[in-house]
Amino acid sequence: MKFRIRFSPIPLVIMAFILLGYKDLLPVLALAPLAFFSYFFGTIFLVVIIGFLVYYKVGGIEGLLLVALALIFVESAYLDRENAPREHYLIVAVAALLAIPTYVLIAGLSIFMPKFEVTAIAVLILISLYLFSRMVTSD
Amino acid sequence: MREFYPTGKALQLLLALWLGVLMAFFALRWDMIYLTLPVIWLFFIAVAFFKPKLEVKIERILPHDRILEGEIIEVKLVVKSNERIPSLKITEDVPEGLEVVEGSKEFLLSLKRDEVRELSYKIKVRRGVHEFSKIKMSYQDPFGFFKKDRQLELYDELIGVPLIEDVITPYSTKGTKITVGPLPSPRIGEGVEFHAIREYQPGDPFKVINWKATAKIGKIMSNEYESERKVDVVIVLDAGYLGANVIDYSVRAAASLMLDCLKNGTSFGLLLSESVPLWARVDYGKRHFFKCVDLLSTAKPDKNNLIAYQVEHLIRTRFPANAQIIYVSPLVSEESRKALKMMYHYGYKTIVISPDPYSALKPKSNEEDLAIKILDLRRKAYLRKLSSYALIIDWDVTKPLKTAIAEVVRL
Numbered sequence: 001m002k003f004r005i006r007f008s009p010i011p012l013v014i015m016a017f018i019l020l021g022y023k024d025l026l027p028v029l030a031l032a033p034l035a036f037f038s039y040f041f042g043t044i045f046l047v048v049i050i051g052f053l054v055y056y057k058v059g060g061i062e063g064l065l066l067v068a069l070a071l072i073f074v075e076s077a078y079l080d081r082e083n084a085p086r087e088h089y090l091i092v093a094v095a096a097l098l099a100i101p102t103y104v105l106i107a108g109l110s111i112f113m114p115k116f117e118v119t120a121i122a123v124l125i126l127i128s129l130y131l132f133s134r135m136v137t138s139d
Numbered sequence: 140m141r142e143f144y145p146t147g148k149a150l151q152l153l154l155a156l157w158l159g160v161l162m163a164f165f166a167l168r169w170d171m172i173y174l175t176l177p178v179i180w181l182f183f184i185a186v187a188f189f190k191p192k193l194e195v196k197i198e199r200i201l202p203h204d205r206i207l208e209g210e211i212i213e214v215k216l217v218v219k220s221n222e223r224i225p226s227l228k229i230t231e232d233v234p235e236g237l238e239v240v241e242g243s244k245e246f247l248l249s250l251k252r253d254e255v256r257e258l259s260y261k262i263k264v265r266r267g268v269h270e271f272s273k274i275k276m277s278y279q280d281p282f283g284f285f286k287k288d289r290q291l292e293l294y295d296e297l298i299g300v301p302l303i304e305d306v307i308t309p310y311s312t313k314g315t316k317i318t319v320g321p322l323p324s325p326r327i328g329e330g331v332e333f334h335a336i337r338e339y340q341p342g343d344p345f346k347v348i349n350w351k352a353t354a355k356i357g358k359i360m361s362n363e364y365e366s367e368r369k370v371d372v373v374i375v376l377d378a379g380y381l382g383a384n385v386i387d388y389s390v391r392a393a394a395s396l397m398l399d400c401l402k403n404g405t406s407f408g409l410l411l412s413e414s415v416p417l418w419a420r421v422d423y424g425k426r427h428f429f430k431c432v433d434l435l436s437t438a439k440p441d442k443n444n445l446i447a448y449q450v451e452h453l454i455r456t457r458f459p460a461n462a463q464i465i466y467v468s469p470l471v472s473e474e475s476r477k478a479l480k481m482m483y484h485y486g487y488k489t490i491v492i493s494p495d496p497y498s499a500l501k502p503k504s505n506e507e508d509l510a511i512k513i514l515d516l517r518r519k520a521y522l523r524k525l526s527s528y529a530l531i532i533d534w535d536v537t538k539p540l541k542t543a544i545a546e547v548v549r550l
Binding site: 040059088103 | 148151152153154155156157158159160162163166168170171172173174175176177178179180181182183184185225249281282283
């Protein structure tokens, strides 16, 4: 098992700082160190944090930012182990944080197009997710 | 082989994504599905911007196509990329008989567009024909989500030729060919070996007149000399599996003898006795020598050895009459001993170079040492029995062949 830490603590520290405002979510951080050891534990950490956010209804830009930071942290821990070049960290951070403008766009659309309800957007995301999964896993 | 496929890491993240979706639905907070957006974006970026075409050209450079066995050579791979590849793994398909002694057959590199990179590794060449057939390339995107494998057909052949020692070919026959050579011949003619004195015949050159005998007898007397001629040499190599541990020595001996024949201008042929016998007809010259060396390079121990049958068939159809046969065999199988008797019965003069298979073994225990000694004694008894059929050179492979020949044959 490879173990190397370079840049991955940065998103973790930011996330911990944000989580200080959400006492209910703080226990999630107990799982975070496991992500340094393997990617599998990292994904468990990610699932748990999404579960907590859904359960405690912490959504909006803050919820999304927390998921994005958790994802950046998990991916950075992987890149640390692989001794990846710095630009890869940047690409991961940009890709994950692109979710925020996307959310803002969706939220904006729901205001300006009343018929186009949030449910429809959720279904749209689900369908695109399904198609995307098919595309990724097909040989 | 799948060309483009997700890695275990991608599947784990995808599973996390679906679990997130399910949690949102089961908690009746389906609108919070947007929390999965960062993961979707990451996948999208990886697929959209880091899906490679693997436009790479690779060239393999070998220093030479024929290399002496045991030598260490450097194999170079020149890689040229026509696109930017952040992470490319190249695996060279090193043939089984070659041993990588320096560097690795796997390379991990990052290439810019139009970048040319030279990679190298060193291998120790063993005897045989070694075929490089392909190079495997594996691309992994920077995030480790997807893999793309490609196999590049890149054929190169490397022949590990046997080591050659400077030896003198032993002969047990006289020169029978018309051409002048190193062997005494039954014919009388020009030569250096004195044969007899006879009365001067018109046409004899003055230099052959024996003036002392002329003065004594009162008639003009001339010296007669033995002419020196060549003989065809046929090398028979026994590749039986019982002598597998000395086959390399047998091959080296055969190659060394052929080189000596080449130097003397003697014609030689080769029978490599494997399950399918390889026969190189008797011929002269460098080209023929290299052809035989290439045949020898391919020699490998064979289980289905029918050497006696093969020798009998070739004696009847291909072996030149009165040829000198040099039989390279450890003489440990019944078949190989039968082959020797066959050569004798067909009237061929044979010299056996018999590499001792037990001299190459290093016993690890007293019991093993005793077993080797018993087997060696049995072999020696066979050699004694067979010595009436041919001149046998029992070669302890820890010593040079030259010494073994000199111990038996007065050169």
